[in-house]
Amino acid sequence: MPPEKAQDRPVPKAADVMDGLMQPRPLTIAHILERVERLYAHKSVVTAGAERLTYAEVAGHTRRLATVLDALGVPVGARVGTFASNTRRHLEVYLGVPATKRVLHSINIRLPAEHLEYIVEHAEDDVVFVDRGLLPRIWPIAGRLPLVRYWVVLPDGSDAEIPADSRILDYDELISAADPFAGSFEDTFVLADENLASGLCYTSGTTGPPKGVLYSHRSTVLHCLGTLAAGLIGLCESDVVLPIVPMFHANAWGLPYGAMMAGASLVLPGASADPVHLLTLMEAERVTVAGAVPTVWTSLVPGLRAHDLSATRFLLGGGSAVPPALSERYRAAIGVPITHSWGMTEVSPVGVIGGTRTQHRDADADEQVAVRAAQGQPLPLVNVRIADVETGRELPRDGVAVGELQVAGPWVAGGYYRVDAAGSFTGDGWLRTGDLATIDADGYLRLVDRVKDLIKSGGEWISSVELEAALASHPDVVEVAVIARPDPRWMERPVAYVVLRDGSAATADELLSHITPMVAKWWLPDEFFFMVSLPKTGTGKLSKVALRDAARIT
Template sequence: MYGLMQPRPLTIAHILERAEALFAHKQVATAGVERLTYADVIAHARRLATVLDSLKVPSGARVATFASNSRRHLEIYLAVPATKRVLHTINIRLSADHLEYIVDHAEDDVVFVDRGLLARIWPSVDRLSRVRHWVVLPDGSDTALPADPRILGYDELIAGAVPFTGSFEDTFALADENLASGLCYTSGTTGPPKGVLYSHRSTVLHCLGTLAAGLIGLAESDVVMPIVPFFHANAWGLPYGALMAGASLVLPGSSAEPAHLSRLMEAERVTVAGAVPTVWTSLVPELRRHDLSAVRFLLGGGSAVPPALSETYRAALGVPITHSWGMTEVSPVGVIGGTRTQHREATALERVAVRAAQGQPLPLVNLRTVDVETGRELPRDGSAVGELQVAGPWVAGGYFRVDADDSFTDDGWLRTGDLATLDGDGYLRLVDRMKDLIKSGGEWISSVELEAVIASHPDVVEVAVIGRPDPRWAERPVAYVVLRDGSAVTAEELVRHITPMVARWWLPDEVVFMATLPRTGTGKLSKSALRDSVRST
């Protein structure tokens, strides 16, 4: 027997029209230089809908963006999926080879690009023959534009367009909610990038997950600042979540300078912000220079947040950086950290340990850990380490135009490549990436745990630990460390600092001091670059 509910599909069109009907007065501020209302932004999105029609962009076509976090990018976030096209956000830090591969593999029909970024992509234009139009977004730069008929101006197109006046939702009334809405490619660190193809259903459910009380809990009263780039896995769901909740949005534009970000947070009274740990680290010197008392929730993701960094924020603002875990394949948020009611009687040290865990899964997300060799599901005892696998309605079940059966189990769970534990409360604690574990003398060393204890030294800004080939032990750990300006800490002092915290055979054979650590295109530390440098020496 089936229920008798209306079969209305879950679509991004609903997010757009809900914001338009209920929260038209709410504001979108960009980089401290522009302020529009939701009504303005959605009016532009309605004009963009007819622009896409006039450019003869087919339904289901991939429409790419190569842009920073701005209100124009937000308009594209809305109009493209609401008109049954597929939004393809491209990492602006990609190498030329990966960029060309992704645009060609996705078969992008139109690319929207910030004016200041066009020069980065234009040398590849002759190898991207499927792209019919390049639409340039004003970003405050005065970069000269090539004389090419394929180049169009965003503002000129919007100004000359007649807005779509119908209901986007009604166009979906009889449509399948599993229509593709977005496309995002993985980083490609272990092979060619793979495309994760989101659906309207998965995006709306993920959006509702960001509203879940007690987790991120986006609300109408919030002022949300996605520092995480729009191209990084849906900006962790923050743009759509803010629109759904009716929260105001603050978008940083193209600058990631700590002073710029902190000034914006102060001026706009930001309550919720999300960024990778390297950004939160860069903002530490700004904490005493700005009034950030409006902040209630800071989200960290992309890589593990060092407990010492989180506690620095808790001491300065009363708000720790909350751990999360996710992947491009998980839309991306699957787990949110923080303490719960059962921790009210815990000691201060015990609560620090809880906050250092990745946390509990969002509603509708299921986690399990399995023995790497046997595939047997492991007990949730907080100590059994196995591969983390995840399932849920916003978790990928395959990749776009790529066979990757080894990424999924026979019963449909995603293999994450993370080693982790789960405890009796369902808390996830990552041990390491399977590829980042160091096997020394037949025993495993967790690079993540070793990094955390090194980062507990007050003079350490960043650290990455990798395994270096060793003729006797197979591998030995090497720590690459960035110190605070003016620090005179030596390698010997760092090793003495961590000696009481880890087994002696975990102690790094070498500490290498660096001015900066290499990063991936999404701002994560690039251990593969460090490994390459070791192999080349």
């Protein structure tokens, strides 16, 4: 009999479409705990260079924390706040809270009192875990937070006074007195819904009240796997990972969860961001991967050559644009540039990773610098596009068209916690980021500016990001921020706020001469303000809002 021809076969009916026969096991953070406990028990977690525990010990404490939460009567689904630095105890809460079906709410420790009060009240936190050294920062508002039943103090070496109050408990005492949870966290979650909430982070609130982004177990695990993707961040078992970015900043960009999933050792810096402390940790622990905002990377530059950072293979920068000059200073000093990333709290937060790819191997040095200056390509499962701000029409990926960046994916927020923010999303469900960008034919994203930070002068747009990058390339410039100042003739004109390196005598004229070949003449700032330091947001980014307020610019 001749073989059946394709055209003779019956067309499958809709009813013939089949489901796969794979096990419907949910993606949960409990699996991360189970994995690190079983496979990488011998690997280490170092805090501030002063404490070294194994993952087996961390998992043991986490099992005890599970029974502590039960004993305290914390309901399933309740929000559990953390007001803490990057430490081993905070890591245990990172694991124990979501692994027992509660919701981890990491709170920005640098927020003003009014924002702290709003966030804790809005989240309806049931219990708050707080570093002893940070207790004096938050305790003054405790009386205005009646929903918080307990404040659990995390010992951190501080001798800060602890008020006499029955609601204040000691973490180490609770853990040492508790029986460990005896079951399998993974088995506990076999029938659980992977879409259960696992974590809650609030945006910085620069354009209104902070908004809560509610992560799920599924989104967190998928984001975690994204950080393991080879050729991007590519966390692996042989890595030693240092999350300098705070654990309250969108789960430290997923680095703690990603490191544990991969089996990498963790180095946590504690409460100090002192450059010598951080560089000493990187040298002593042979750190291979570290992540921080550009202001932190800038602070480390003077000490780079005084420390052996030869183990370093990957430095991640995010939170705001990394000036190309800063990245190249690291490449010159230690052979590793700072790799750009782009993301936001609503994107869990990593959506795009930079760096060169195989098509750039034969590019000359200047072309490679230009590629490294881009934010990069989206992680697997993340989709990005740009759209006309006024019409919403999708714009071409030609590296020229500039539009609002929109993003979609399984770890991208589809709404905000207890807030109606329909204008933040498109009709087809994409997140509107408020960033202006280009996307080229290779899918490389390049940020142009925030919509609110663009400067419109004489009917033409000026990118504060590009102007800042040009100024930052001057060897004496440590930090720079460019904002718009109202102008009766041109509508707006750029002004620059600059921090120079110690001992520099650079003048405004010298900086103008430096950037004149790099930008259009009408982009040149009308005025320079030289400052000792620039104001920062709670996550360490430059605060243009504070600069505008100080200059009475609205």
